[in-house]
Amino acid sequence: MTLALGCIADDYTGASDLANSLAKAGLRTVQTIGVPDAGLALPEIDAIVCAFKIRSVPAADAVAAALQAETWLRGQGAGHVLYKVCSTFDSTDDGNIGPVTDALRARAGEPIAIVNSAFPEAGRTIYQGHLFVGALPLNESPLKDHPLNPMTDANLVRVLARQSRSGVGLVDRKTIAAGAAAVAARLAALVQEGKGAAIADTIEDADLETLGRVAMTHRVSTGASGLGLGIARALVASGRVSAAATGTAGLEVVGGPAACLAGSCSQATLGQIAEAERIMPVLRLDAGRLVTDGIAETDRAIAFAAERLGAGPVLVASSGTPAEVAAVQAKFGRDAAGHAIEAGMARIAEALVARGVRRLVVAGGETSGAVVERLAIPAFRLGPEIAPGVPVLHALGIAGGPMVLALKSGNFGAPTFFADALKLMP
Numbered sequence: 001m002t003l004a005l006g007c008i009a010d011d012y013t014g015a016s017d018l019a020n021s022l023a024k025a026g027l028r029t030v031q032t033i034g035v036p037d038a039g040l041a042l043p044e045i046d047a048i049v050c051a052f053k054i055r056s057v058p059a060a061d062a063v064a065a066a067l068q069a070e071t072w073l074r075g076q077g078a079g080h081v082l083y084k085v086c087s088t089f090d091s092t093d094d095g096n097i098g099p100v101t102d103a104l105r106a107r108a109g110e111p112i113a114i115v116n117s118a119f120p121e122a123g124r125t126i127y128q129g130h131l132f133v134g135a136l137p138l139n140e141s142p143l144k145d146h147p148l149n150p151m152t153d154a155n156l157v158r159v160l161a162r163q164s165r166s167g168v169g170l171v172d173r174k175t176i177a178a179g180a181a182a183v184a185a186r187l188a189a190l191v192q193e194g195k196g197a198a199i200a201d202t203i204e205d206a207d208l209e210t211l212g213r214v215a216m217t218h219r220v221s222t223g224a225s226g227l228g229l230g231i232a233r234a235l236v237a238s239g240r241v242s243a244a245a246t247g248t249a250g251l252e253v254v255g256g257p258a259a260c261l262a263g264s265c266s267q268a269t270l271g272q273i274a275e276a277e278r279i280m281p282v283l284r285l286d287a288g289r290l291v292t293d294g295i296a297e298t299d300r301a302i303a304f305a306a307e308r309l310g311a312g313p314v315l316v317a318s319s320g321t322p323a324e325v326a327a328v329q330a331k332f333g334r335d336a337a338g339h340a341i342e343a344g345m346a347r348i349a350e351a352l353v354a355r356g357v358r359r360l361v362v363a364g365g366e367t368s369g370a371v372v373e374r375l376a377i378p379a380f381r382l383g384p385e386i387a388p389g390v391p392v393l394h395a396l397g398i399a400g401g402p403m404v405l406a407l408k409s410g411n412f413g414a415p416t417f418f419a420d421a422l423k424l425m426p
């Protein structure tokens, strides 16, 4: 196997979002959980996305995981390594986008890395270095209330500089509109100024195609699935990947009981849970009790689901409004609350799978990470797209017959997301 592109994703929903964009662009893509065991049989592919749960861990741990993956990906032939971060740049001033980008760039011996989290299809654009979520600057968007990484500054040059050892510059829209040569010249000028990272503006996919062409002349870059799309299109245009390839599988029937779990507290997910209440039984967990008495609260959820699974899908949600999240965090601490709730959701998932669930929808990046780790699924191949950034995933390398999952980024999907997903997971 010789890879055209190796990717390291900082969370699991982000990984499936990127894998979806690469597959749609024609790259035969597999998503693995971490670096796969040597024994895992992989089909002939153009791109691998190694998924990690390193968005909100200490920076040194994120760097170590990313460097281990980089070594493995280069060993598989990857000439370019993309570090996949969130399109809303979820991170804190302690990391991890800056430290990991610095480390990958140093390892690759590159003077500068493009950093671009735009994803126009999902409403994430960047202008003069400022990230917009739809019509709102990042700091006015619902991301200001994220439970783990509240984003309070829309200026990505500033945000990245606070968490990097490298100086950070800007490649503005005018330069990008002037084409790949102009971008390359701007990067060279930034290197002369002592910068090691460049936030790149992006308004539309054409900007990403230009950035993708330039990124391919470097060994490393950092971005969301929009930059992945730009790189994938550049690979196809250059003939390094056959455009005839089809990246995704069609609809496959798995059958059996289906369940949904939501740990995301994003505005989008809260709306999707409310909508799901119209079509399936929904249990709202007591988040505080998940922290203080996790076994009892998760047993309650397991019993609730077990009684109803025979009649149709069910949804179990820990999700709360910003005020509810703030109350739980004030009582137990942000990280302790997050970890305990994630562990509870993972325990519920494990119990439901033991009761025959082979179709599972999970909302929330950290939540999905906890669930997939507990289920010990080593890899996924891509199925149809449910919503921009959210594909159906077919588990690879597990016992017990076929299983499909959807791992939804908190912010993605229409209000009818849970029904939309289950329709494509028959």
Ligand SMILES: Nc1ncnc2c1ncn2[C@@H]1O[C@H](COP(=O)(O)OP(=O)(O)O)[C@@H](O)[C@H]1O
Pocket (backbone or CB within 6 Å): 146, 147, 148, 263, 264, 265, 266, 287, 318, 319, 320, 324, 325, 326, 328, 329, 337, 338, 339, 340, 341, 342, 363, 364, 365, 366, 367, 368, 408, 409, 410, 411
């Ligand atoms: N009611 C709640 N109160 C506090 N934290 C919560 C609650 N429900 C879930 N969480 C935590 O909030 C975090 C949500 O993150 P994540 O799953 O990545 O969602 P998103 O995709 O929206 O970022 C997780 O750590 C989760 O355990």
Ligand SMILES: O=C(O)[C@@H](O)C(=O)COP(=O)(O)O
Pocket (backbone or CB within 6 Å): 011, 013, 014, 015, 017, 018, 085, 086, 087, 088, 119, 224, 225, 364, 365, 366, 389, 408, 409, 410, 411
């Ligand atoms: O790039 C994105 O927005 C997503 O792929 C992503 O990373 C989402 O993260 P969560 O919202 O934490 O699921």
